[in-house]
Amino acid sequence: MALLTLSSPHTRGTNRTSRIMATVALATLPGLAVMTWLFGYGTLINTALAIVTALLSEAIVLKMRRYPVSFFLKDNTALVTGLLLGLALPPLAPWWITVFATAFSIVFAKQIYGGIGNNPFNPAMVGYALVLISFPVQMTTNWAISFQVSGQDVASFSDTLSMIFASAPGMADAYTGATPLDQYKHLIGQQTSEQVLQASTFNGWLNGGWEWVNLAFLAGGLFLLARKIITWHIPISMLVALAVCSLVLGWDADAYTPVTLHMLSGATMLGAFFIATDPVSASTTPTGKIIYGAGIGILVYLIRTWGAYPDAVAFAVLLMNFTAPFIDAYTQPRSYGHKKAKRGLKSGDQ
């Protein structure tokens, strides 16, 4: 028998970018499945469209920059960017919104800064924020409502296709409505909490299906934690900060959105486990991650409560992306066997 002579290392670790990103993609599947179950095929179509766009635009830019295309496509980062955007965008958003947001996030937010590992901002959230401020009408009126709320079956696959690609006029009205966060925020000044929750959007005391979406993303996030793809610091500090803010500042449900709605509605769990934990644009030190996550939680609460937008994960994450290098500079841990790390920035530092 032939004896092979191989040099060490003999065991291969699983910590490769492509594997990590594939695991992240896998962990979003429960959320994707629940969104499809509740809101129809819109999310599925958007996600597929966004992934194709992300891979295509990444390939084109890599080609233009004369980089090896297949090597970089195989790291799956573009796939995850597209996937997260597809999940974040309104399920019945017109196709060009998805394509535009995804292409912008890959080309402008990622590749122009130097590609993988060099982007200061979370690419998916840059794309999301771009279409959110640019096309407010399309981004607010295309939120599908769950079949529990509408009391009818979700739109058939072909109907969903024609709503997304042909934007059949009037057709989407039957399947879309205000999101719970939006509805609560707008009505709570005029009505009591009890009256607001009567609206069908909330489907009783629950959040109109959004609680299942968030629980599914929570499950996916716990899977990522168990696989040690992410650490607990960012999601836990973000969720704790959001919960504390809504309990302390917004304890009065007749005046502010209650904590259950904050935690289990909108993009809270998706943001906490999948978006805020982006390894490139987030803070990297243990203490820094806690500050970074808490910052996102506080900003989400502030913007949701006093800002113009009903949900705020994209803006909160982008704002904290600005601060991440600064936080990192002040939270360098002591490495084992060395003196205390030099902290802070002095003029002349790189």
Place this chain on the structure above:
Amino acid sequence: MATKSYSDISLDGLWKNNPALVQLLGLCPLLAVTGSVVNALGLGLATLMVLVGSNAAVSLIRNHVSDAVRLPAFVMIIASFVTVTELTMQAFTYELYEVLGIFIPLIVTNCAILGRADAFACKNPILPSVVDGVMMAIGFAVVLVMLGALREVTGQGVIFGNMDLLFGPVAADWKIVLFNDYPDFLFAILPPGAFVGMGLIIAFKNIIDDRLDKAAAAKAAPVEKGSKRVRVTVE
């Protein structure tokens, strides 16, 4: 000092030392009012008036004002010309003046103008200074109009809208609708779009410069024709 030739001055203002693309001066009005071609052109012309006037005036007084007080003197001169421009615009293009609003008086703080006064006009005779002012202002205005066109097309899907604000009723139907049913792309209309557009234009200029440099380098060192003996053995 040796005065530059007029063609060098022109090339500097229009391309090599363009105030908007290379010196990156006067970015505040550049980014703020370039939402459409007409706004950009209006501000470009106003800046042209001020820059030419201030360069000429600064050049005239250059031997009579001491270095210590030159900056206040320059600012006074620039402010006077801005006031003249502002009153002129109020008289002839009142609606455009209303649209541009605070950015007309703010031309005073446009560093490109003070920069030219200090870097060029106060060291050169009047004619080169005027040429420098014209060329710098045209270079600035061209970038303004390019950015305005870019943002008008991507933002609203039209170009040359509302040109009658500047050119009178003749221009009322100059507007060209490029895309029907275009959903307004607010990002391009808002200031962030100006940053991205500006970045793209600068990148485009750098590409052209790069190509020109390479072409010049290739020209300077022509490839030797014929075979050349290369020693391959080691002594």
